[in-house]
Every structure is written in C-alpha cells, then in structure tokens.
Amino acid sequence: MEAKKKLYxxxxxxxxxxxxxxxxxxxxxxSTVMRLIFLFLVLCCGVGVLGYLICALVMPAK
Numbered sequence: 001m002e003a004k005k006k007l008y009x010x011x012x013x014x015x016x017x018x019x020x021x022x023x024x025x026x027x028x029x030x031s032t033v034m035r036l037i038f039l040f041l042v043l044c045c046g047v048g049v050l051g052y053l054i055c056a057l058v059m060p061a062k
Contacts, residue, residue, distance in 0.1 A: 008062035009055075017056040 010021030013031050020038055024031035041048030 007059055009059045011062055017052075018061070019052055019055045019059060022059060022062070 005026060007026045008022050009018035010025055010031075011018060013021030013024065015021075015035070020034040021031045024034040027034075038048050038052060041051065
C-alpha cells in the first residue's frame with residue numbers, strides 16, 4: 001500500500017515562506033517551475049499573492 005503524500009511548506013527549499021518549495025516537493029518538479037507559475041499568476045491574474053498568503057497560513061511546516 002502506497003503512503004499518502006502530504007503537502008507541507010518546505011524548510012530547506014524556500015525563498016520567502018517555503019510555499020513554492022513545498023508544492024515543488026509534492027508534485028515532484030523543480031522549485032523554479034513553481035516559482036515561475038506563481039510569478040505568472042501574480043502578473044497576469046493578480047490572484048497569486050492572495051493564494052500564496054493563504055497557503056502560507058494554512059500549510060504546516062515540514
């Protein structure tokens with residue numbers, strides 16, 4: 001039986017609060033890709049900052 005993956009803020013791969021690093025670990029991609037997606041959401045949609053702050057508050061640290 002496979003263990004369930006959990007989403008955590010990264011303590012080792014972080015620039016601000018570790019949210020992008022945590023998503024990168026969860027989806028098994030490079031953290032730079034997650035940071036570029038976040039930057040795209042901030043510049044194009046404007047929802048990136050709010051989403052990042054909500055994730056930083058809700059996601060536990062690893």
